[in-house]
Amino acid sequence: xxxxxxxxxxxxxxxxxxxxxxxxxxxxxxxxxxxxxxxxxxxxxxxxxxxxxxxxxxxxxxxxxxxxxxxxxxxxxxxxxxxxxxxxxxxxxxxxxxxxxxxxxxxxxxxxxxxxxxxxxxxxxxxxxxxxxxxxxxxxxxxxxxxxxxxxxxxxxxxxxxxxxxxxxxxxxxxxxxxxxxxxxxxxxxxxxxxxxxxxxxxxxxxxxxxxxxxxxxxxxxxxxxxxxxxxxxxxxxxxxxxxxxxxxxxxxxxxxxxxxxxxxxxxxxxxxxxxxxxxxxxxxxxxxxxxxxxxxxxxxxxxxxxxxxxxxxxxxxxxxxxxxxxxxxxxxxxxxxxxxxxxxxxxxxxxx
Amino acid sequence: xxxxxxxxxxxxxxxxxxxxxxxxxxxxxxxxxxxxxxxxxxxxxxxxxxxxxxxxxxxxxxxxxxxxxxxxxxxxxxxxxxxxxxxxxxxxxxxxxxxxxxxxxxxxxxxxxxxxxxxxxxxxxxxxxxxxxxxxxxxxxxxxxxxxxxxxxxxxxxxxxxxxxxxxxxxxxxxxxxxxxxxxxxxxxxxxxxxxxxxxxxxxxxxxxxxxxxxxxxxxxxxxxxxxxxxxxxxxxxxxxxxxxxxxxxxxxxxxxxxxxxxxxxxxxxxxxxxxxxxxxxxxxxxxxxxxxxxxxxxxxxxxxxxxxxxxxxxxxxxxxxxxxxxxxxxxxxxxxxxxxxxxxxxxxxxxx
DNA sequence: AGCGCGGTTGATACCGGTGTCCGCCCTGCT
DNA sequence: AGCAGGGCGGACACCGGTATCAACCGCGCT
Numbered sequence: 001x002x003x004x005x006x007x008x009x010x011x012x013x014x015x016x017x018x019x020x021x022x023x024x025x026x027x028x029x030x031x032x033x034x035x036x037x038x039x040x041x042x043x044x045x046x047x048x049x050x051x052x053x054x055x056x057x058x059x060x061x062x063x064x065x066x067x068x069x070x071x072x073x074x075x076x077x078x079x080x081x082x083x084x085x086x087x088x089x090x091x092x093x094x095x096x097x098x099x100x101x102x103x104x105x106x107x108x109x110x111x112x113x114x115x116x117x118x119x120x121x122x123x124x125x126x127x128x129x130x131x132x133x134x135x136x137x138x139x140x141x142x143x144x145x146x147x148x149x150x151x152x153x154x155x156x157x158x159x160x161x162x163x164x165x166x167x168x169x170x171x172x173x174x175x176x177x178x179x180x181x182x183x184x185x186x187x188x189x190x191x192x193x194x195x196x197x198x199x200x201x202x203x204x205x206x207x208x209x210x211x212x213x214x215x216x217x218x219x220x221x222x223x224x225x226x227x228x229x230x231x232x233x234x235x236x237x238x239x240x241x242x243x244x245x246x247x248x249x250x251x252x253x254x255x256x257x258x259x260x261x262x263x264x265x266x267x268x269x270x271x272x273x274x275x276x277x278x279x280x281x282x283x284x285x286x287x288x289x290x291x292x293x294x295x296x297x298x299x300x301x302x303x304x305x306x307x308x309x310x311x312x313x314x315x316x317x318x319x320x321x322x323x324x325x326x327x328x329x330x331x332x333x334x335x336x337x338x339x340x341x342x343x344x345x346x347x348x349x350x351x352x353x
Numbered sequence: 354x355x356x357x358x359x360x361x362x363x364x365x366x367x368x369x370x371x372x373x374x375x376x377x378x379x380x381x382x383x384x385x386x387x388x389x390x391x392x393x394x395x396x397x398x399x400x401x402x403x404x405x406x407x408x409x410x411x412x413x414x415x416x417x418x419x420x421x422x423x424x425x426x427x428x429x430x431x432x433x434x435x436x437x438x439x440x441x442x443x444x445x446x447x448x449x450x451x452x453x454x455x456x457x458x459x460x461x462x463x464x465x466x467x468x469x470x471x472x473x474x475x476x477x478x479x480x481x482x483x484x485x486x487x488x489x490x491x492x493x494x495x496x497x498x499x500x501x502x503x504x505x506x507x508x509x510x511x512x513x514x515x516x517x518x519x520x521x522x523x524x525x526x527x528x529x530x531x532x533x534x535x536x537x538x539x540x541x542x543x544x545x546x547x548x549x550x551x552x553x554x555x556x557x558x559x560x561x562x563x564x565x566x567x568x569x570x571x572x573x574x575x576x577x578x579x580x581x582x583x584x585x586x587x588x589x590x591x592x593x594x595x596x597x598x599x600x601x602x603x604x605x606x607x608x609x610x611x612x613x614x615x616x617x618x619x620x621x622x623x624x625x626x627x628x629x630x631x632x633x634x635x636x637x638x639x640x641x642x643x644x645x646x647x648x649x650x651x652x653x654x655x656x657x658x659x660x661x662x663x664x665x666x667x668x669x670x671x672x673x674x675x676x677x678x679x680x681x682x683x684x685x686x687x688x689x690x691x692x693x694x695x696x697x698x699x700x701x702x703x704x705x706x
Numbered sequence: 707a708g709c710g711c712g713g714t715t716g717a718t719a720c721c722g723g724t725g726t727c728c729g730c731c732c733t734g735c736t
Numbered sequence: 737a738g739c740a741g742g743g744c745g746g747a748c749a750c751c752g753g754t755a756t757c758a759a760c761c762g763c764g765c766t
Contacts, residue, residue: 020485065486067426067488068486068487069422069425069426069431069487069488070426072422073420073422073423073426078422080463080465090443090444090446090447090448090650091443091444093443093447094443094446094447095443097466097468098468101466101468108486110433110465110483110486110487111465111466112433112463112464112465112466113450113454113464113465113466115450115451115454130463132373133418133421133461133463134421134422134463135420135422242650242653242654268650268654271654274656275654275656278656297443297595297621297651298650298651298654300595301595301621301624301625301628301651301654301655302654302655302656303627303628303631303655303656
């Protein structure tokens with residue numbers, strides 16, 4: 001049975017949806033060559049409107065969708081986008097994924113996830129193998145891998161599209177999504193300063209996260225607007241984890257002249273600060289104000305509910321996907337922005353006395 | 354330039370790793386046909402050991418790895434595994450992903466994620482389109498989609514391998530990973546009963562989650578061991594969310610003869626119960642014991658830290674991946690089990706008086 | 707020696723798309 | 737009318753693998 005003259009049962013199977021249509025079916029049914037169908041799929045301008053419509057009708061009629069594998073094989077690149085992350089916070093990861101998926105919806109691309117360990121000595125080759133194996137169209141990197149220059153260098157070298165989500169523009173604009181952490185820090189500083197706090201503490205994230213520095217920078221800026229300052233002895237480094245936040249806060253609270261308010265680099269550490277305060281016999285917000293960053297679920301679960309900075313993680317994810325897909329479409333529209341915002345709950349108040 | 358006699362520069366590129374080796378390169382360099390190389394890759398037994406070794410040497414020498422796209426095209430199936438979920442808890446999702454990735458490591462498969470909405474009227478066609486578009490090798494379903502028979506029916510119909518993670522064996526053994534929620538519930542019941550509680554409350558998850566029923570069933574079983582019972586008026590339905598837990602707990606605490614201990618269907622709702630208790634002026638665990646389920650991060654962040662049932666989510670994910678890949682390898686080894694376990698923290702104590 | 711047989715191997719088609727390149731047709735110009 | 741040129745469409749090779757099937761090998765048999 002020649003492929004040019006498929007047996008009737010084949011067409012029946014097509015009709016009933018039992019068999020997926022191929023480009024050959026579409027071409028045959030539309031009375032054109034498969035190359036012309038391919039042109040329609042790929043939006044080539046050199047197809048007469050009349051021909052195009054005829055083909056599109058057949059495509060719609062039979063619900064034809066090109067096979068990404070075959071297309072990928074010919075294109076030498078798959079229709080997959082990778083999410084490469086080392087951020088240990090589940091909520092961040094999931095929100096980012098949801099945002100990416102939002103942006104990819106209807107594009108025909110799929111998302112494949114790839115957690116990694118930035119401390120690993122094989123980080124770069126591991127990521128490279130991941131990309132080359134599946135010939136990924138592009139990848140999205142989130143902090144802190146997104147801040148790794150060796151990784152970015154490798155991506156450029158192998159010619160893989162990428163978008164880096166980071167606190168500052170770590171790369172050319174086309175490759176960066178900036179999270180405006182500095183602005184978030186500023187909002188936190190303003191809020192505490194406006195409440196009247198003058199003796200402030202800061203629990204930073206790990207040094208390798210750019211956001212640690214940005215959030216602190218913004219915080220100091222916000223304080224300065226109201227004449228307050230952050231003294232060096234009131235800064236403790238944490239690791240963006242609950243336990244590290246608890247320990248860092250305990251250190252700050254043991255200070256002779258302890259701060260009346262603490263800005264923790266993220267909600268996890270702020271939750272730790274709450275525990276430390278309780279252990280130190282201090283009540284929040286009466287004796288100590290605490291403000292977090294992220295506004296993840298935990299912020300409203302702890303007691304008192306955390307005043308925090310809401311980071312639009314999901315939106316950021318959507319923007320990242322838009323940017324990445326835009327590269328392919330040659331699309332250059334500027335995505336709109338979403339800034340971090342202040343969410344006031346119960347963990348901050350004016351200082352006593 | 355014929356493909357039979359590649360120009361020297363091609364081989365140089367191969368040597369230096371600038372060009373990925375193809376099956377043709379390997380065949381040429383090993384002095385065999387590409388079909389024989391294919392046989393080695395696919396572990397066909399009908400290759401002489403001598404030939405096999407020669408080919409394997411070339412493969413190792415040039416770091417050849419078959420192209421999943423091309424392989425997929427020929428196999429009519431991709432080397433991707435889908436995670437289909439509708440569980441809104443980020444921690445669950447991330448742990449599950451990590452577990453799946455653990456189990457897939459080194460297998461050459463990649464994980465693509467697909468959140469869905471079980472309430473959607475297009476649930477089944479959406480999932481089907483997702484699978485057929487990328488010709489997924491198989492999928493892993495988690496609660497509550499995993500408990501949807503229409504979805505399972507569709508998967509069987511299109512011949513997609515699948516594993517359903519659920520509270521009970523919802524399918525043939527080869528397709529089920531059972532989370533033993535009942536046992537977790539039993540541990541919770543035992544714990545509270547042993548502490549001396551006799552007036553107990555239960556906040557269930559939504560009815561459509563099988564785990565809601567299993568956890569309750571196990572709970573009652575555990576209570577019964579010690580002569581305690583769960584009265585129907587002390588059961589409130591929640592939605593596995595913080596807010597719903599808070600509301601449900603408030604209802605239970607408003608009862609004339611309020612329970613002295615509450616088992617919440619998950620940690621989120623237990624955290625909500627903690628808030629409700631605080632609003633009712635009760636202190637935990639003095640006036641009320643609360644026990645959760647999952648042992649996600651939130652359990653140790655709230656105050657007091659939650660006594661809870663640890664569900665080995667990541668392990669479960671690994672088992673699911675093992676099972677799915679096992680299907681391909683024709684592997685039939687029984688995966689070992691991990692049961693939920695009790696983690697005692699500060700939210701449970703003996704009742705007063 | 708001739709034959710049949712099972713284990714190995716390779717030539718070729720094929721999976722479902724895309725690129726190259728050439729020929730066709732229609733148009734507008736001289 | 738004849739010709740150049742651009743828009744349009746198709747034949748064919750190719751992407752990197754796998755399946756089919758026949759050829760080939762050496763062996764034991766009669």
